[in-house]
Amino acid sequence: MSxxxxxxxxxxxxxxxxxxxxxxxxxxxxxxxxxxVIFTIQGANYTEDYSTDYLGKIMKSAQLDDMSFxxxxxxxxxxxxxxxxxxxxxxxxxxxxxxxxxxxSAKDKYDGGDxxxxxxxxxxxxxxxxxGAGFWLNDRLSVGARAVVGLTSIDTDESVDxxxxxxxxxxxxxxxxxxxxK
Numbered sequence: 293m294s295x296x297x298x299x300x301x302x303x304x305x306x307x308x309x310x311x312x313x314x315x316x317x318x319x320x321x322x323x324x325x326x327x328x329v330i331f332t333i334q335g336a337n338y339t340e341d342y343s344t345d346y347l348g349k350i351m352k353s354a355q356l357d358d359m360s361f362x363x364x365x366x367x368x369x370x371x372x373x374x375x376x377x378x379x380x381x382x383x384x385x386x387x388x389x390x391x392x393x394x395x396x397s398a399k400d401k402y403d404g405g406d407x408x409x410x411x412x413x414x415x416x417x418x419x420x421x422x423x424g425a426g427f428w429l430n431d432r433l434s435v436g437a438r439a440v441v442g443l444t445s446i447d448t449d450e451s452v453d454x455x456x457x458x459x460x461x462x463x464x465x466x467x468x469x470x471x472x473x474k
Contacts, residue, residue: 294334298458307334363402383428
């Protein structure tokens with residue numbers, strides 16, 4: 293699940309994430325520093341409501357009904373998470389770190405309309421804090437969850453919502469397959 297925190301009109305949307313992670317350095321038997329490269333498709337749904345008074349001022353017409361429109365902003369990033377990872381002797385793991393990323397594409401699609409390039413309104417760099425926990429089912433397979441809270445505003449100065457400090461947020465279900473035995 294992904295979301296854009298900040299503005300009132302944003303609603304959660306489902307996204308996608310795929311990537312690889314590896315141990316960079318084993319601190320001891322239970323702790324390590326991991327890094328990875330992941331590709332995400334994330335964003336948020338939105339609904340904008342405009343009253344007759346507001347639309348009348350913009351369009352110089354008082355004969356408009358209240359109006360709303362909705363759509364979805366889809367953002368694609370490549371992230372490089374660097375995580376501290378702790379695995380207990382019974383297989384429970386905890387992880388936390390930093391996750392810098394680069395925007396690959398941004399699209400906005402109004403419901404019932406065409407998709408258009410939205411990249412001019414989204415900053416190229418994103419930085420988040422990932423925190424997660426899970427359980428190793430065996431030496432090769434684990435399940436868990438991770439939340440990534442964005443620290444940086446995603447809005448450029450050209451963005452309509454630049455005053456709202458919009459930030460990325462993701463809540464992930466994770467299934468890991470370890471190619472090397474632990």
